[in-house]
Amino acid sequence: MQTHHRASPPPRYQLLLLTLLVLFSPLGIDIYLPALPLISETFHVEHALAKYTITIFLFSMGLGQLFAGPLADRYGRRYVALGGIVLYGMSALLAWYAHNIEWMLTARLMQGFGACATSVAAFATVRDVFGPERSGRMISYLNGAICFIPALAPILGSYLTQTFSWRANFSFMVGYSVFSGALIWLIMRETNPATEAEKSQPTFQLERYWSVIKHPMFLFHASLCMLAMAVILSYVTSAPLVLMDRLGLSMNSFTLWFGINAALNIIGCMMAPKIMDKLGTHRTIVLGVILLGIAGGLMVLLSGQQSALRFMLPIFISSFGFAWVLGAAAGKALAPFGDKAGTAAALLGLLQMSGSGFIVIAVQSLNVTPYWHIAIQMWLLLPGLAILFSPVGKKWHQWVFES
Incomplete structure (x- = not known):
């Protein structure tokens, strides 16, 4: 098996990049939880319908795994991560402009696909870089980082919602996408160990x-x-x-x-x-x-x-x-x-x-x-x-x- 040709950043930088990638998923849920009542009020729908914006995000994240994984194996972790970030940011922007609940639900569906791509790319890179023995330790660190979001994101979301509006939460997601995407583009190196023969096989089988x-x-x-x-x-x-x-x-x-x-x-x-x-x-x-x-x-x-x-x-x-x-x-x-x-x-x-x-x-x-x-x-x-x-x-x- 061939190893990757481009040198990876030192593990401490790689772990930072991976942390940025795994935070897209919990950030897409927890930051705007305090804004759900205002969202239902804005679109004149019941609160239960506004909560579907979380359900549909989780649904697309789960379904998208089946596509993001083979794509990461075929085209590389870096490209899938960048594609997911672009889709996540554009979907957050679409949610910011939403004028009805149907528009919002469509944006959240797309955003879930973007978040799932960043998550798959992150955990596949863990296996590539840290190997089979150390990957469990690195995954624990990443899970620890993920746990920060449920503790801090609702506080930030509450501040943004009260100071500006519920749309400010999606503005923050767009900004996070731009910041993280720039770092991934500049620093992250491809780690996919697959050979050219393996990459030439059908992506979805x-x-x-x-x-x-x-x-x-x-x-x-x-x-x-x-x-x-x-x-x-x-x-x-x-x-x-x-x-x-x-x-x-x-x-x-x-x-x-x-x-x-x-x-x-x-x-x-x-x-x-x-x-x-x-x-x-x-x-x-x-x-x-x-x-x-x-x-x-x-x-x-x-x-x-x-x-x-x-x-x-x-x-x-x-x-x-x-x-x-x-x-x-x-x-x-x-x-x-x-x-x-x-x-x-x-x-x-x-x-x-x-x-x-x-x-x-x-x-x-x-x-x-x-x-x-x-x-x-x-x-x-x-x-x-x-x-x-x-x-x-x-x-x-x-x-x-x-x-």
Whole structure:
């Protein structure tokens, strides 16, 4: 296999560029959350319809993974990243000019495709640059950076909305696109290790996807990532109902608890690489799954005592478990793939986003309380321990792949 011909920037610069790329997705959701009531008022629609601007963004992000991955393998990570940034920025501009909800929904659909391209390019580049063994550590750092956005973006969005208007949030997205795009254009180097013969193959073919999906190591670790993401999604969708509707917390109090958990999530993601260095990826995942199981038990035990702290304490514990499972498992899911890292990253992203959404909806259909809903999501990872402790599961974490 040929290596890339252009020298990559030193890892510290590369990590900065990758951080810029992965922030497009959470920024496209969290910054304008405080503006949703004003958007529904501007377009004279119900608040539920304004929330579809988030749903359709997530939908296109999930669907777009199937196209962005093979494109990144064929044409390179850098070109896909730049194309995604251009589409993201133009879509944000289109959303700024929107005069009705249909226009806004179209812009958000396009913006989701742009965000998915930057995310796929980032995680494929991680596998290219840092190799199969170190990629999990780098993914943990990137997840830590992603967690800053839910903590800070709503504050910035609230300021922009109150000082200017809800359209200012999309102005910020345009500015971020221009800034990040300029740095990516000037500094980022192509890292795609595929040979010319491999690049000459058809871009979209079922075998390319199937060769990734059928790999048991990918399937298992990607499933862990999906289930871990479902835990966070169930918390995000249940927290407003529990904290504000049932416990009567104000918006400021809710934001405070939300911010504390985001900060703990950041700490957990930053700790993950150190834990992987000390314990290895196998024990890191096992520890993360056990923490999630304990958090689920606490969630049920404390559900009868109505207070914000008793609801959030299991969430705090789960944030560390989530961070450690996601970082180590994502790296292992991508480890077997070099020239197909883009496709693998795309399928991993699809499972994390769309797959976790389906799981959350399925558990919600059981009509259980929010406490039990979150606990069940946490416990769904526990059967994975049987595979992790099996001979095959242990062997997966002993393999060293060609980078």
